[in-house]
Amino acid sequence: MLKKLIGSPVGKKLVTGVTGLGLVAFVLLHMVGNLALLSGDQPYNEYAHFLTGLGPLFYAVELGLVAFFLFHIVTGIKIWIGKRNARPVGYDRYQTAGGPSRQTLASRSMIITGLILMVFLVFHVISFKFGPGGPGNADAAYVVAYDGAEPIRDLAKLVREKFSTPLYTFGYTAIMLLLILHLRHGVWSAMQSLGATKPSLTPAIYSVGGLLGAGIGIGFIFVPLAIYFNLI
Numbered sequence: 001m002l003k004k005l006i007g008s009p010v011g012k013k014l015v016t017g018v019t020g021l022g023l024v025a026f027v028l029l030h031m032v033g034n035l036a037l038l039s040g041d042q043p044y045n046e047y048a049h050f051l052t053g054l055g056p057l058f059y060a061v062e063l064g065l066v067a068f069f070l071f072h073i074v075t076g077i078k079i080w081i082g083k084r085n086a087r088p089v090g091y092d093r094y095q096t097a098g099g100p101s102r103q104t105l106a107s108r109s110m111i112i113t114g115l116i117l118m119v120f121l122v123f124h125v126i127s128f129k130f131g132p133g134g135p136g137n138a139d140a141a142y143v144v145a146y147d148g149a150e151p152i153r154d155l156a157k158l159v160r161e162k163f164s165t166p167l168y169t170f171g172y173t174a175i176m177l178l179l180i181l182h183l184r185h186g187v188w189s190a191m192q193s194l195g196a197t198k199p200s201l202t203p204a205i206y207s208v209g210g211l212l213g214a215g216i217g218i219g220f221i222f223v224p225l226a227i228y229f230n231l232i
């Protein structure tokens with residue numbers, strides 16, 4: 001029964017919607033956590049250490065996150081394939097439909113922005129989480145001890161190093177702009193799938209998606225640019 005529901009077109013939209021909103025909550029928290037670097041390296045490193053120090057709870061959240069990403073990506077690709085099969089030739093010309101359908105550049109490029117973000121995510125986790133000083137990659141140069149306390153990972157050093165290069169700084173900036181596009185349509189689409197279909201609500205939900213996407217993206221972009229231009 002559950003398998004049948006998840007396999008149906010409506011079920012697939014529900015899965016991408018629920019997992020998408022869960023992932024929005026994660027990226028929002030992640031972005032706010034990154035801003036700890038504005039208060040200095042010590043608070044940032046201590047915050048990251050606090051999270052990893054949560055032990056089983058942290059691993060459970062990580063596992064949930066991996067499951068959410070996998071379900072979101074696989075179902076998103078299936079929805080796109082389903083749509084393609086329904087209209088193999090595609091449209092001659094695109095014109096924004098406006099009104100309730102909200103056909104925009106962001107909506108049509110969900111599969112492309114999504115796939116780019118997926119590749120980015122793998123690269124991102126390898127560079128930072130599993131970078132020097134990370135799990136399975138012990139490196140004494142990326143460890144710091146504050147006020148005689150136990151030494152902890154110097155994640156701030158790694159972040160500063162990466163974002164002192166133009167490739168990382170502007171590469172991340174470009175990807176975060178794609179994230180804004182993806183979230184802008186994604187939040188609205190998820191709310192629709194979860195039942196917020198009243199036409200009078202559409203403009204408000206669409207604005208929430210736009211604001212949330214822009215807020216998260218701009219918050220993320222701020223740290224690399226501030227490091228690159230020596231502002232923090």
Ligand code: HEM
Pocket residue numbers: 027030034048052062065117121124125128129130134155159172179220221223224
């Ligand atoms: C400027 C933008 C970003 C910066 C500076 C940044 C920084 C970091 C850092 C330093 C870590 C390692 C944390 C640790 O090992 O304790 C990390 C982990 C991670 N980031 Fe980002 N991040 C950014 C954007 C994103 C975006 C847009 C996503 C998702 C689409 C994302 C998803 C993740 C994930 C899934 C992890 C692994 C979490 C874990 O399992 O501990 N990050 N990020």
